[in-house]
Amino acid sequence: MATDERSPPEMQLETSIRPYNYYRNAVEKHWDPHEIDLEADRDGAAELPDPAFESLKQSLALFGAGEESVTEDLAPLAVVLEDIEDQLFITTQLYEESKHTDFFDRYWREVIHTEEKRRGQELSSPTDEQWFNEPYDELFERNERAMARLLEEDTPENRAKAHCHYHLTIEGILAQTGYYGLTLAYGENEPDLPDLPGLVEGLKLVRSDEGRHVGFGMAKLKDLVMNDEIDPDLLQETVDELVPLVQQSLTGDGGASTESGPGPSPSELSEYAYTKHQQRMQQITSASEAIPDVEQLTELET
Ligand SMILES: [Fe+2]
Numbered sequence: 239m240a241t242d243e244r245s246p247p248e249m250q251l252e253t254s255i256r257p258y259n260y261y262r263n264a265v266e267k268h269w270d271p272h273e274i275d276l277e278a279d280r281d282g283a284a285e286l287p288d289p290a291f292e293s294l295k296q297s298l299a300l301f302g303a304g305e306e307s308v309t310e311d312l313a314p315l316a317v318v319l320e321d322i323e324d325q326l327f328i329t330t331q332l333y334e335e336s337k338h339t340d341f342f343d344r345y346w347r348e349v350i351h352t353e354e355k356r357r358g359q360e361l362s363s364p365t366d367e368q369w370f371n372e373p374y375d376e377l378f379e380r381n382e383r384a385m386a387r388l389l390e391e392d393t394p395e396n397r398a399k400a401h402c403h404y405h406l407t408i409e410g411i412l413a414q415t416g417y418y419g420l421t422l423a424y425g426e427n428e429p430d431l432p433d434l435p436g437l438v439e440g441l442k443l444v445r446s447d448e449g450r451h452v453g454f455g456m457a458k459l460k461d462l463v464m465n466d467e468i469d470p471d472l473l474q475e476t477v478d479e480l481v482p483l484v485q486q487s488l489t490g491d492g493g494a495s496t497e498s499g500p501g502p503s504p505s506e507l508s509e510y511a512y513t514k515h516q517q518r519m520q521q522i523t524s525a526s527e528a529i530p531d532v533e534q535l536t537e538l539e540t
């Protein structure tokens with residue numbers, strides 16, 4: 239047999255499949271939350287009227303705590319996934335969720351605390367109960383339970399529910415929507431609020447990472463649906479149960495966004511979230527639609 243007709247030797251890694259590609263994309267797009275310049279944000283924070291400063295803290299507390307929760311709750315998936323390429327991907331996600339948590343913590347230390355000192359205020363804590371409402375706590379408790387259940391009973395239904403909680407709802411709807419709203423509020427196009435370019439830069443990098451995470455969850459769900467392991471209705475039902483909690487987390491008493499304040503309104507954000515979610519459900523459940531490639535998942539609309 240001529241050399242070129244031999245099949246290639248088996249290798250350790252399957253380098254043409256999605257989870258490997260996502261892992262590589264994560265490595266190539268590596269960023270350090272401590273390298274983001276926060277100098278201009280300290281100036282911007284000084285221009286915020288009191289209510290806007292409080293509402294910025296509220297948003298940062300909610301998203302910082304959210305990143306901490308998802309960092310803590312992801313591990314069961316790493317235990318149950320069998321393929322090495324999936325493991326490579328999950329290590330990047332765990333690392334990235336840690337960096338997101340670190341980014342919010344650093345922002346509080348270096349921007350919020352600096353500004354509180356300048357205003358002669360007592361230094362606040364991002365973990366203070368005042369920032370969180372009941373629907374928010376409930377949402378994250380349900381996510382934690384959905385993930386932990388994988389360790390007790392690793393069934394297709396439980397995997398589907400875990401991905402629906404974690405990837406489709408918390409990351410796909412809550413985080414993507416909230417970050418999009420904050421980016422608009424503190425970006426260059428909102429005349430009523432000062433620019434916070436370090437925050438916007440960090441959020442861009444976080445959102446790009448989240449695009450990859452959501453894509454991984456979508457691909458896992460699509461496999462379960464296409465292999466007839468779960469009823470596709472389970473996905474919509476699971477997400478529908480959680481959506482009211484997401485909305486109340488962002489807009490309810492102690493939520494991050496108000497209809498009258500500067501930046502996008504809660505109804506605009508809900509519409510954005512709903513459209514994105516419906517698109518994803520189509521891509522998961524319809525055989526003729528594909529999950530967007532990793533470049534598309536991680537690129538951000540302006
Ligand atoms: Fe994250």
Ligand SMILES: [Fe+2]
Nearest residue numbers: 335409448451
């Ligand atoms: Fe994530």
